[in-house]
Amino acid sequence: MGGTSPHLVALWAWLLAPGLLLAAGSGRKWRSNIVLFLADDQDLLLGGMTPMKKTQALIGQLGATFANAFAVTPLCCPSRSSLLTGCYPHNHLVRNNSLEGNCSSPVWQKFQEPYTFPVYLQKQGYQTFYAGKYLNQYGDPKAGGVQYVPQGWSSWIGLVGNSKYYNYSLSVNGREEKHGDRYEEDYLTDLITNRSLAFLQKHARAPFLMVLAPPAAHSPWVASPLYKSAYSTVKAPRNGSFNVHGKDKHWLIRQAKTPMSNTSVEYLDNVFRQRWRTLLSVDDMVERLILQLKSLGLLDNTYVFYTSDHGYHTGQFSLPIDKRQLYEFDIRVPLLVRGPGIKANQTYGEPILNIDLGPTFLDIAGINVSLTPMDGQSFLPLLENRTPVNKWRSDFLVQYTGEGCSGQDPHCPALGPGVSQCFPDCVCEDAFNNTYACVRTLNPINLQYCEFADAQDFVEVYNLTSDPHQLVNVVKTVDPSLLEQMNQRLIKFQACSGPSCRS
Numbered sequence: 001m002g003g004t005s006p007h008l009v010a011l012w013a014w015l016l017a018p019g020l021l022l023a024a025g026s027g028r029k030w031r032s033n034i035v036l037f038l039a040d041d042q043d044l045l046l047g048g049m050t051p052m053k054k055t056q057a058l059i060g061q062l063g064a065t066f067a068n069a070f071a072v073t074p075l076c077c078p079s080r081s082s083l084l085t086g087c088y089p090h091n092h093l094v095r096n097n098s099l100e101g102n103c104s105s106p107v108w109q110k111f112q113e114p115y116t117f118p119v120y121l122q123k124q125g126y127q128t129f130y131a132g133k134y135l136n137q138y139g140d141p142k143a144g145g146v147q148y149v150p151q152g153w154s155s156w157i158g159l160v161g162n163s164k165y166y167n168y169s170l171s172v173n174g175r176e177e178k179h180g181d182r183y184e185e186d187y188l189t190d191l192i193t194n195r196s197l198a199f200l201q202k203h204a205r206a207p208f209l210m211v212l213a214p215p216a217a218h219s220p221w222v223a224s225p226l227y228k229s230a231y232s233t234v235k236a237p238r239n240g241s242f243n244v245h246g247k248d249k250h251w252l253i254r255q256a257k258t259p260m261s262n263t264s265v266e267y268l269d270n271v272f273r274q275r276w277r278t279l280l281s282v283d284d285m286v287e288r289l290i291l292q293l294k295s296l297g298l299l300d301n302t303y304v305f306y307t308s309d310h311g312y313h314t315g316q317f318s319l320p321i322d323k324r325q326l327y328e329f330d331i332r333v334p335l336l337v338r339g340p341g342i343k344a345n346q347t348y349g350e351p352i353l354n355i356d357l358g359p360t361f362l363d364i365a366g367i368n369v370s371l372t373p374m375d376g377q378s379f380l381p382l383l384e385n386r387t388p389v390n391k392w393r394s395d396f397l398v399q400y401t402g403e404g405c406s407g408q409d410p411h412c413p414a415l416g417p418g419v420s421q422c423f424p425d426c427v428c429e430d431a432f433n434n435t436y437a438c439v440r441t442l443n444p445i446n447l448q449y450c451e452f453a454d455a456q457d458f459v460e461v462y463n464l465t466s467d468p469h470q471l472v473n474v475v476k477t478v479d480p481s482l483l484e485q486m487n488q489r490l491i492k493f494q495a496c497s498g499p500s501c502r503s
């Protein structure tokens with residue numbers, strides 16, 4: 001498949017497109033349409049879904065809510081690469097947000113992108129549309145620039161670089177489009193909404209796949225003028241691990257200052273409010289798209305998914321703001337789904353991973369996931385109540401490679417090299433040796449076991465039943481045979497590929 005030009009694939013898709021004829025009727029359909037909303041940095045545990053009232057009503061209450069959805073790595077580019085390929089990081093080899101770490105790098109484009117889910121769907125006759133943030137280094141001149149359109153997309157509106165709300169460039173099917181900062185024309189979340197509505201109106205030919213990837217709730221947190229004074233009295237939640245010193249955790253968490261300074265607390269409260277404000281425009285996006293699908297008569301044959309690339313924290317363990325940590329607030333994500341055959345108000349407790357989305361989309365399209373390199377598994381059988389609960393996975397792998405800087409931070413002269421994200425108050429949120437792998441098991445025990453690749457081979461273990469906020473590292477008190485068992489499981493997971501990641 002690596003040798004086929006995208007144009008040829010698009011031509012074949014057009015010639016073979018039989019979806020229009022097959023879209024009529026009721027109940028479960030062959031090759032339904034698929035829409036994915038992919039938010040950025042939106043947490044689940046700190047109230048990240050609170051601003052999303054319409055989304056919860058239009059997707060969750062008319063479909064399914066997954067209470068235990070996780071990202072397999074808590075950083076944008078590696079996580080989005082997992083979502084696109086259906087693979088754990090040790091198999092797609094995207095280590096961090098930079099080109100050297102394979103984020104949208106030429107080798108990624110050559111060896112991994114040909115196996116992303118849109119490529120399979122396009123071959124199966126789907127028309128494929130992408131709008132918004134893709135991978136952080138997308139559009140870089142060293143990675144083909146804006147002319148480069150990733151494989152698999154027949155309509156492409158890709159944001160150049162990392163999340164922005166104004167003053168950004170897009171690649172519109174390989175042509176650069178520059179935007180300034182006039183709200184009516186440039187606010188990126190609304191622009192993605194408008195272009196998506198136009199696509200549906202003018203071009204949508206079933207079956208289609210749409211991915212809408214707004215910048216919210218990522219920095220720089222610029223709200224729409226409609227919402228700039230919403231939530232003016234809201235503060236980050238003070239319960240759980242907020243402003244608690246992680247005294248028995250690895251060194252990076254121990255360097256945080258507890259209590260945080262008042263300026264840090266003010267800063268994170270402000271960020272917390274700004275994040276919610278940016279999400280209100282995403283809530284509008286979901287509503288407007290669903291209304292459009294409905295008015296075009298497409299809604300009954302369309303699966304709609306809502307999720308985020310990973311979680312976020314504001315003050316937990318006295319870390320002011322960021323992601324990148326192994327704890328629940330950074331790895332849990334929202335996941336809502338509605339679609340043909342899915343009953344209203346369903347809640348599922350099975351662990352679902354971001355690497356399961358690709359396999360699920362392939363399954364909807366009638367593609368056999370076993371014939372692909374994907375590590376995840378389709379949860380369509382769960383949605384259709386075809387898989388008994390005891391047949392689903394009970395544990396999974398979380399992997400992270402820490403980012404650092406080789407030089408010294410001029411704002412924090414007391415810190416040595418090797419750390420990064422040291423703001424505010426010179427509290428560092430990452431380092432080269434913040435590199436870890438964890439087994440997270442939900443059944444029959446609710447446990448997390450993590451090993452660090454640092455000078456101490458540090459281990460953290462949490463009993464999530466007795467300690468849902470991960471306040472106590474039980475590595476020294478838990479039964480040593482359990483540690484041995486978890487270590488073996490971790491070794492197996494880190495070498496898994498395809499079917500062996502699913503068993």
Ligand SMILES: *[C@@H]1O[C@H](CO)[C@@H](O)[C@H](O)[C@H]1NC(C)=O
Pocket residue numbers: 061062344345
């Ligand atoms: C789903 O649950 C919500 C909240 O409990 C309720 O208001 C709504 O009527 C339910 N919807 C359906 C279709 O059952």
Ligand SMILES: *[C@@H]1O[C@H](CO)[C@@H](O)[C@H](O)[C@H]1NC(C)=O
Pocket residue numbers: 092093094095100101102107108111
């Ligand atoms: C980047 O990907 C290539 C090929 O997929 C691989 O050989 C290389 O080791 C990866 N780089 C890193 C830093 O993992």
Ligand SMILES: *[C@@H]1O[C@H](CO)[C@@H](O)[C@H](O)[C@H]1NC(C)=O
Pocket residue numbers: 166167180181
């Ligand atoms: C956009 O760029 C212009 C010109 O550099 C600058 O004046 C303006 O403040 C920027 N707007 C935003 C929202 O960053």
Ligand SMILES: *[C@@H]1O[C@H](CO)[C@@H](O)[C@H](O)[C@H]1NC(C)=O
Pocket residue numbers: 183184185186187188190191194
């Ligand atoms: C999106 O469309 C709405 C209504 O059609 C319009 O008011 C708004 O200015 C548009 N925004 C952008 C960024 O295109």
Ligand SMILES: *[C@@H]1O[C@H](CO)[C@@H](O)[C@H](O)[C@H]1NC(C)=O
Pocket residue numbers: 045237239240241469
């Ligand atoms: C904090 O309290 C809120 C409101 O009672 C609750 O919804 C949330 O789950 C709690 N969060 C934590 C981390 O305990």
Ligand SMILES: *[C@@H]1O[C@H](CO)[C@@H](O)[C@H](O)[C@H]1NC(C)=O
Pocket residue numbers: 262
């Ligand atoms: C920080 O805030 C707390 C609580 O609002 C207050 O009691 C304390 O005096 C403040 N400290 C400083 C140094 O401003």
Ligand SMILES: *[C@@H]1O[C@H](CO)[C@@H](O)[C@H](O)[C@H]1NC(C)=O
Pocket residue numbers: 368369370371
């Ligand atoms: C999918 O492919 C696998 C591996 O070739 C095969 O064993 C399985 O029967 C196929 N499943 C379906 C539903 O065709």
Ligand SMILES: *[C@@H]1O[C@H](CO)[C@@H](O)[C@H](O)[C@H]1NC(C)=O
Pocket residue numbers: 095096097098100101102402403404405
């Ligand atoms: C990203 O990963 C590459 C390859 O391992 C490494 O050389 C680079 O220093 C990393 N970047 C950061 C910011 O940590």
Ligand SMILES: *[C@@H]1O[C@H](CO)[C@@H](O)[C@H](O)[C@H]1NC(C)=O
Pocket residue numbers: 251416417418419431432433454455456
């Ligand atoms: C991790 O790296 C930092 C920065 O290079 C260093 O100060 C620290 O001692 C290291 N800790 C461990 C446990 O390796």
Ligand SMILES: *[C@@H]1O[C@H](CO)[C@@H](O)[C@H](O)[C@H]1NC(C)=O
Pocket residue numbers: 445447463464465466478482
């Ligand atoms: C976790 O805590 C629960 C509740 O206190 C306890 O029943 C269980 O034995 C603990 N699990 C382990 C592995 O320690």
